[in-house]
Amino acid sequence: MTEAAVHVPAAPTTPDPAIASRNRVAIVLLLAAVFVVFLNETVMSVAVPPIMKDLHITPSAGQWLTTAFALTTAIVVPITGWLLQRLNTRPVFITAMSLFSLGSLIAAVSPTFGVLLLGRVVQASGTAIMLPLLMTTVLQLVPMFDRGRIMGRISIVMSVAPAIGPAVSGLVIDGLGSWRYLFWISFPLAVVMLVIGIVRIPNVSEPRKAHLDVLSIVLSALAFGGVVYGLSSLGASAEGSSVIAPWIPTVVGVVFLVLFVLRQIALQRTDRALLDLRTFRAKTFSISIVLFVVMTIALFGAVIVLPLYVQNVLKMEAWTIGVVLLPGGLIMGLIGPFVGRIYDRFGTRPLLVPGTVLVSLGLWGLTLLNQETPVWFILLPHVIMSIGLGILFTCLFTVSTSALPPHLYSHGSATLTTLQQVAAAAGTAAFIALLAAGTAAAGGTDAENAAPAQVMVGVHWAFMVGAIVSIGSIVVAFFVHKPTAPELTDAELEAAQQH
Numbered sequence: 001m002t003e004a005a006v007h008v009p010a011a012p013t014t015p016d017p018a019i020a021s022r023n024r025v026a027i028v029l030l031l032a033a034v035f036v037v038f039l040n041e042t043v044m045s046v047a048v049p050p051i052m053k054d055l056h057i058t059p060s061a062g063q064w065l066t067t068a069f070a071l072t073t074a075i076v077v078p079i080t081g082w083l084l085q086r087l088n089t090r091p092v093f094i095t096a097m098s099l100f101s102l103g104s105l106i107a108a109v110s111p112t113f114g115v116l117l118l119g120r121v122v123q124a125s126g127t128a129i130m131l132p133l134l135m136t137t138v139l140q141l142v143p144m145f146d147r148g149r150i151m152g153r154i155s156i157v158m159s160v161a162p163a164i165g166p167a168v169s170g171l172v173i174d175g176l177g178s179w180r181y182l183f184w185i186s187f188p189l190a191v192v193m194l195v196i197g198i199v200r201i202p203n204v205s206e207p208r209k210a211h212l213d214v215l216s217i218v219l220s221a222l223a224f225g226g227v228v229y230g231l232s233s234l235g236a237s238a239e240g241s242s243v244i245a246p247w248i249p250t251v252v253g254v255v256f257l258v259l260f261v262l263r264q265i266a267l268q269r270t271d272r273a274l275l276d277l278r279t280f281r282a283k284t285f286s287i288s289i290v291l292f293v294v295m296t297i298a299l300f301g302a303v304i305v306l307p308l309y310v311q312n313v314l315k316m317e318a319w320t321i322g323v324v325l326l327p328g329g330l331i332m333g334l335i336g337p338f339v340g341r342i343y344d345r346f347g348t349r350p351l352l353v354p355g356t357v358l359v360s361l362g363l364w365g366l367t368l369l370n371q372e373t374p375v376w377f378i379l380l381p382h383v384i385m386s387i388g389l390g391i392l393f394t395c396l397f398t399v400s401t402s403a404l405p406p407h408l409y410s411h412g413s414a415t416l417t418t419l420q421q422v423a424a425a426a427g428t429a430a431f432i433a434l435l436a437a438g439t440a441a442a443g444g445t446d447a448e449n450a451a452p453a454q455v456m457v458g459v460h461w462a463f464m465v466g467a468i469v470s471i472g473s474i475v476v477a478f479f480v481h482k483p484t485a486p487e488l489t490d491a492e493l494e495a496a497q498q499h
Contacts (some may be wrong), residue, residue: 012036021187027138029093031153031157034161035161039122039161046169046170061113061315063232067123070119074228077128081276089133093201095170096133103190106119124196146344155336162329164326192372196216211272213267215263216260216263216267216275220274220275223257227253227254229249279415290418292393293423295389296423297430298423300427313369314373315377327386331386335391339390347482352391356474358388358391359392362384367467368381369456399482402483405486435455438462444458
């Protein structure tokens, strides 16, 4: 048995009342904290235009408020696998919420764009730690038979918070008159969560000495940072606002990603990897990750194209973006607990295939949009797609990590979150590139300056390709099954170390 396997025991199935109460406190506080930090992730979609006007910056500079957030998250998340092994629950929580609180304060008082960008980077550093911390804590505390229910609650946080972000942002800016109030509101909320966490968050993990490989950190930053920046640049390039050829950072990122993977494989032999890739030896984990990445691409692609369609084709006001996206986001989160209960009782069979079918139907429905489409018809396919995504995300979060042995929980959570960031950037880039290509093929320049009919061609291209790809996800869903026990044994992991 490896040393790591000794230090993180599986959650007991029948904890005594005191332990059960402690566990509930930890999970509820973590859920609340993750909601606060995730709410902040999407407020920039509405806030960038007034920030550009107030700080006198260009659109390409304003886009960095989103790009830098994604870059920082992609760079920090892989390190959380080590962090969650080395430190206990409370200090990790305090670190994450302190960073997020500090970043919110810096952004609120920022006199220049550079200081505001620094605040977003500090915020992202805290955000990157929170989701792996929540996921790992749940996996350590909740027995396998009850994980679906808890993961359903996590899906509420992960879906509802980002979904209401644009609507909240619009209300705050319109009602209070300044984008700075977005950060002045998030700062005290974060401080309150920090204080409560210091007092009430219990230490539920068992830290162990874990090697921190500096070279792996450097390779990870260059790899995931390069890939995410390259993909983000691809979208900006398609819109004509990129300052660098997108293939350059993408290729650099891929090269360093290969080096990072080789480094982790070498370090796994002595159980010192920054991000242990033996998680992919669990078949269910690997297949679930593939499906999760495809669905994340679909989600972020739709979220980026629909607002452009509403603004540049239908010529509606910016506040209607929140109206269009909010119902689907709320439904996606609110069905999570029901999906979790079904998963706990019946497994993946009645969930994944219907979920992928609904996502595909939603995307095919979005291909029917035109210049006269009423708002209700936009809502219908988006809600259908959101129901499917709500089913899938709850199920995939649960089934993927449940296939791992306890001492790989932190690495599995970090891998899942890292790939989520990469997939989000890929979805945004791919759909924006298709939108721009279709607009150009129709004789337009960019989405903001082209005629509605020209932009409509680009919208159709983006959703058509997404719909076609979604058909493949239905096939993949048939191969995911609910594990009744970790799929990797200590003997298999020791054998993997030798190779």
